[in-house]
Amino acid sequence: MEKVIKITLLYDFYGQLLTERQQRFIELYYGHDFSLGEIAEEYNVTRQAVHDTLKRAEKILTGYEEKLGLLDKFMAERRKISEALELLRGFRQDPNPGLLDRIEEILTEITKLVEK
Structure with a gap:
């Protein structure tokens, strides 16, 4: 399964378990096709901070799927x-x-x- 589709589906199942910031970054990056730079500019953080937040959120979503298997x-x-x-x-x-x-x-x- 393509990564974007998988993360989007995982987000549909487990997104409410993320922090508000993680939710927003996932929505912007995967749902609205914003770049790391665009998200960073909007939230006044570095691209690295956006990248790290996304990776952490992806790891959390994947962890929930490993434990619960809803997807x-x-x-x-x-x-x-x-x-x-x-x-x-x-x-x-x-x-x-x-x-x-x-x-x-x-x-x-x-x-x-x-x-x-």
């Missing part, structure tokens, strides 16, 4: 939903009961993931 769980659910959707579309072409069985299995797996 991995979300991505697994999306893959399963996509698979079920493809099988359902295939069922329209060929109403094979085996496809319905597999769709039911996938939906059961998703339900178990959500319950955890």
